Amino acid sequence: MTTSPATDQADTRADEAAVRALLAEEAEAMRTRDAELAVARYATDAMIFDLAPPLGRRGHAAAGVRAWLAGFDGPVTIETTELEVTVGGDLAFAHGLRRMSAVPAGAAEGFSFWYRATTCLRRMQGRWRVVHEHTSTPFHMDGSFRAATDLQP
């Protein structure tokens, strides 16, 4: 295998763009309430550390996303900031902050909060796939054990 540094750099830029496009599917899927699109980028056995319990679970199924979306009226808006993507060979990882805004089903008013998202990807049969994702808020270590849903980037 022989590649020039210039080719390597161009490949890395293309890979980073591909990973960023894949991560952008999240906002699009939530905006359009498309459960199939929401899970399309995940490997079958991806390990998910989600905002809500349990600690971790294997796989990200469209049925689960559909049930979750049913809890909200209209589009769920995801905004991302401070996204950093690192790629090398057939691995990549990304971290950033996301704001979710939504209106609970039947509610008069919506809510929004910022959380952290870390995504780990692997190129499998030529396609980037999410093999691990970790989303969370911190919690207040003041004895209240409240989730810190009031933080700003």
Add this chain to the structure above:
Amino acid sequence: MTTSPATDQADTRADEAAVRALLAEEAEAMRTRDAELAVARYATDAMIFDLAPPLGRRGHAAAGVRAWLAGFDGPVTIETTELEVTVGGDLAFAHGLRRMSAVPAGAAEGFSFWYRATTCLRRMQGRWRVVHEHTSTPFHMDGSFRAATDLQP
């Protein structure tokens, strides 16, 4: 660059062992209350998404760990389970569940809870360094917004 598949596999196994050894420093540093060891594996500008606010911060300083350790009497015990490490080229990532057990300074009794840990690493000048770490508990989405510190793997 020419390598045989057998050499590649041996390299990957050696890299995975190196990353696992590096991650094991966390438990050793907490057990011995060694703030310098606790931060030695982090890149200077590592992005940390910690258990406590803020959402994220740059770098992991020994002074911060020292102040944090002062809040506890005796060793802080970290147990890790379900650790999975992926390496490829000069990138690696790992995820697993950790249980922290500690006794608050001056308290009669200790506490323990399970949390999730995701670590992203990069080989820099031949040494593996943590460039991103994300630790968290989920939170109960039942309206209470309590951190879920009562979960078991």
